[in-house]
Amino acid sequence: MSIDWQAFWLTLRLALIVSALLFVIGLPIAYWIAFSRWRWKFLIEAIVALPIVLPPTVLGFYLLVALGPHSPLGRWWISLTGHTLAFTFTGLVIGSILYSLPFAVQPFAASFSSIDRKLISASATLGASPLRTFFRVTAPLSKPGLITGAALTFAHTMGEFGVVLMVGGNIPGVTRTVSIEIFDQVQASNYATANATALLLLLICFAMLAIVYGLNRKAWLIAPIHGHGQR
Amino acid sequence: MDMDKDKTAERVLRAQVRKRIAAASGFVLDVDFHAAPGFTIVFGASGAGKTMLLDCIAGLVQPDSGCIAIGDHVLFDAAEHIHLPVEKRNIGYVFQDLALFPHLTVEENVEYGLSRLPRAERIYRTAAMLDAFRVPHLARTGPGKISGGERQRVALARALVTDPVVLLLDEPLAALDAATKSRIIDDLRAWNEAHRIPILYVTHSREEVFALGENALVLDHGRILAQGTPHEVLSAPQQETVANLAGFENILDATVESLHADRGTMSCLLYQSESGVQAKPVPLETPLVRAEVGSTLRVGIRAGDILLAIAPPVGLSARNIIPGRLLLLERRDVIISARVNCGVELEVHLTLAAREALQLEPGKEVWLVIKTHSCHLMQK
Numbered sequence: 001m002s003i004d005w006q007a008f009w010l011t012l013r014l015a016l017i018v019s020a021l022l023f024v025i026g027l028p029i030a031y032w033i034a035f036s037r038w039r040w041k042f043l044i045e046a047i048v049a050l051p052i053v054l055p056p057t058v059l060g061f062y063l064l065v066a067l068g069p070h071s072p073l074g075r076w077w078i079s080l081t082g083h084t085l086a087f088t089f090t091g092l093v094i095g096s097i098l099y100s101l102p103f104a105v106q107p108f109a110a111s112f113s114s115i116d117r118k119l120i121s122a123s124a125t126l127g128a129s130p131l132r133t134f135f136r137v138t139a140p141l142s143k144p145g146l147i148t149g150a151a152l153t154f155a156h157t158m159g160e161f162g163v164v165l166m167v168g169g170n171i172p173g174v175t176r177t178v179s180i181e182i183f184d185q186v187q188a189s190n191y192a193t194a195n196a197t198a199l200l201l202l203l204i205c206f207a208m209l210a211i212v213y214g215l216n217r218k219a220w221l222i223a224p225i226h227g228h229g230q231r
Numbered sequence: 232m233d234m235d236k237d238k239t240a241e242r243v244l245r246a247q248v249r250k251r252i253a254a255a256s257g258f259v260l261d262v263d264f265h266a267a268p269g270f271t272i273v274f275g276a277s278g279a280g281k282t283m284l285l286d287c288i289a290g291l292v293q294p295d296s297g298c299i300a301i302g303d304h305v306l307f308d309a310a311e312h313i314h315l316p317v318e319k320r321n322i323g324y325v326f327q328d329l330a331l332f333p334h335l336t337v338e339e340n341v342e343y344g345l346s347r348l349p350r351a352e353r354i355y356r357t358a359a360m361l362d363a364f365r366v367p368h369l370a371r372t373g374p375g376k377i378s379g380g381e382r383q384r385v386a387l388a389r390a391l392v393t394d395p396v397v398l399l400l401d402e403p404l405a406a407l408d409a410a411t412k413s414r415i416i417d418d419l420r421a422w423n424e425a426h427r428i429p430i431l432y433v434t435h436s437r438e439e440v441f442a443l444g445e446n447a448l449v450l451d452h453g454r455i456l457a458q459g460t461p462h463e464v465l466s467a468p469q470q471e472t473v474a475n476l477a478g479f480e481n482i483l484d485a486t487v488e489s490l491h492a493d494r495g496t497m498s499c500l501l502y503q504s505e506s507g508v509q510a511k512p513v514p515l516e517t518p519l520v521r522a523e524v525g526s527t528l529r530v531g532i533r534a535g536d537i538l539l540a541i542a543p544p545v546g547l548s549a550r551n552i553i554p555g556r557l558l559l560l561e562r563r564d565v566i567i568s569a570r571v572n573c574g575v576e577l578e579v580h581l582t583l584a585a586r587e588a589l590q591l592e593p594g595k596e597v598w599l600v601i602k603t604h605s606c607h608l609m610q611k
Contacts, residue, residue: 116330118326118328118330119330119332119333121289121291121317121324121326121330122324122326122330122331122332123332123343124290124291124316124317124318125289125291125317125318125320125322125323125324125390126318126343126344126389126390126393127318127319127321127344127346127347127393128318128343128344128346129318130318132346136343137332140334141333141334
């Protein structure tokens with residue numbers, strides 16, 4: 001029985017990079033979803049939520065086509081780097097970002113929407129630009145949602161299987177993640193190794209989520225103050 | 232003197248605003264007014280459009296048409312496509328629910344609007360403003376841990392520390408007890424003496440209108456019904472809606488019988504407005520207004536302005552002494568509301584003690600005493 005540590009480090013690296021990138025990409029999308037009054041907004045919300053319901057193979061298949069040499073994006077990448085995006089670590093990152101998008105955007109947007117709009121108006125009347133309002137009011141008051149989104153992205157990427165298999169294949173040190181390693185071990189009837197690896201992944205994800213819910217327990221009060229003279 | 236006048240003109244808020252809310256509701260805010268430095272009370276029932284008006288001036292809501300300016304400084308002009316963003320208007324706004332930032336301390340809340348100043352200046356001005364509104368001891372406390380009155384003070388300090396060119400107050404004192412309210416009003420007045428900017432103060436409380444009033448405007452269904460000093464607007468209303476808002480419990484029809492220009496009074500006959508029952512008209516002496524003999528006016532009389540006697544009173548200056556019979560006594564909070572039939576039905580307010588002392592019961596014969604100048608005449 002030998003745990004494939006290389007697969008673990010690869011998975012960890014993937015999860016960290018995807019969480020960081022999705023935090024940056026997810027914030028503006030979530031902000032737009034929370035505050036836009038565009039009438040067709042629900043269509044964008046539906047597109048963002050698609051990865052939750054879509055089989056990973058469907059997403060993976062389209063990604064494979066989009067990243068391959070027959071698409072403009074794939075050709076542009078090949079002209080730039082000399083090889084295709086499919087079956088590379090970068091391809092894996094792109095696939096994981098799309099696959100985990102709702103896990104970041106939905107908690108972000110939910111916490112933005114729950115903020116009392118009067119606080120945002122108050123910030124503006126006090127001379128704060130929309131950007132300053134975001135960093136000084138909206139983001140601090142959304143902290144629980146932001147932590148939840150980042151942690152869910154991380155944990156979700158740690159455990160993903162289908163998209164990785166479709167887009168990344170199974171190249172040791174490049175695209176072989178823990179979940180694929182477990183699949184391989186089971187295929188090879190190495191149940192002891194599969195068990196140890198699976199247990200470790202389970203513990204990491206549990207620890208991650210426990211930390212998040214622990215942090216959010218001490219979250220700020222988001223509700224507006226209902227002051228009527230009582231102390 | 233002329234210099235002062237120019238300066239005042241520079242600071243006058245002019246607002247001509249038209250804004251329609253979702254076509255279905257049919258509500259249209261349509262106002263045109265000037266507000267000089269000092270308090271302008273915006274008075275009206277809920278749903279009259281008071282908050283909408285403040286939101287338009289602050290820039291939180293964009294009017295459909297019109298123009299908003301402070302002196303020569305245009306904030307909004309539909310024709311010129313000018314709509315200055317909220318954060319560039321420098322207008323202080325204290326919201327009805329205050330909207331203090333829950334994640335910042337009192338001090339950080341007040342300092343929030345000063346981010347463009349150097350640090351030393353920020354600290355100095357924040358401390359001075361906390362002093363002026365008597366809350367320096369709360370500087371490091373969170374807004375969730377202080378009393379309602381203290382929150383109002385913090386909200387005022389936060390809005391005023393930025394030296395706004397106009398101050399908008401949306402029922403900022405509605406939730407407070409009378410004593411706390413009057414202390415805060417005193418501090419606000421003191422601040423206003425020193426700064427002299429237009430302050431729009433939204434309220435539906437009559438007491439606040441008189442306590443603060445230099446100028447008042449009455450808003451109803453999105454339109455300005457009356458504008459003037461609080462006394463002009465509320466004590467001698469010209470329109471019945473104002474009268475309802477101003478708290479006339481008794482509003483009756485009256486026909487003019489004769490005019491007494493020499494005495495400054497006229498004689499009228501009162502009728503019950505709503506009921507179709509033909510009742511005996513009641514003679515009433517009222518102040519003289521420009522009206523023709525035989526024309527019909529409306530008379531408003533406050534229930535608290537009517538005296539009630541259990542024997543025919545003598546030797547009074549009041550000109551109207553009307554006999555009647557008690558119909559109903561009802562306790563409301565700390566007053567007794569009595570309904571008296573004297574040909575028309577009138578509501579009279581008494582204290583609990585008066586009811587005891589006079590041993591009032593329904594059916595008892597009483598006399599109502601109404602001073603001539605307690606009768607407020609309006610157009611029908």
